[in-house]
Amino acid sequence: MKQDIFQAIADPTRRAILTLLAIQALTPNVMAEKFDMTRQAVSKHIKVLHECELIKPEQSGREIYYHFNAKKMQEFDHWLAQFRQNWETQFNQLDHLLTTIKTQTTK
Numbered sequence: 001m002k003q004d005i006f007q008a009i010a011d012p013t014r015r016a017i018l019t020l021l022a023i024q025a026l027t028p029n030v031m032a033e034k035f036d037m038t039r040q041a042v043s044k045h046i047k048v049l050h051e052c053e054l055i056k057p058e059q060s061g062r063e064i065y066y067h068f069n070a071k072k073m074q075e076f077d078h079w080l081a082q083f084r085q086n087w088e089t090q091f092n093q094l095d096h097l098l099t100t101i102k103t104q105t106t107k
Contacts, residue, residue, distance in 0.1 A: 002052040005076055012036075014045050016069070021055055021068040 008014055017031060028046055028057060032039040040092045049055045053072045 003048045005052045005072075008048050008052040008054060011045070011048075014049055014067070017042075017045055017049060018054060018068060018073075021066055022070075025065040025067045031066075055088065078088065 032042040054069055055066045056069050
């Protein structure tokens, strides 16, 4: 079953893993050392992130290194941008309304 990107980033541990991988590619064992959890628990988080395509594995000898998939996060950011523009417009309208009300009450 393919995981939902919102479900993936809702978990604080998965967000922390993404932050680590944005800095450098890591193996699951190295990731497990950074958290107070077992290698198996980290593997479950990796599985969710991989199914959402937020991280990509790369085989290097006997090790698998996971990389942050900036392109997938960029797709997510573009999707959010449409809402961000709407929010900014609404906040600007609210600022204008509050300024108008403040001006009228000080007269």
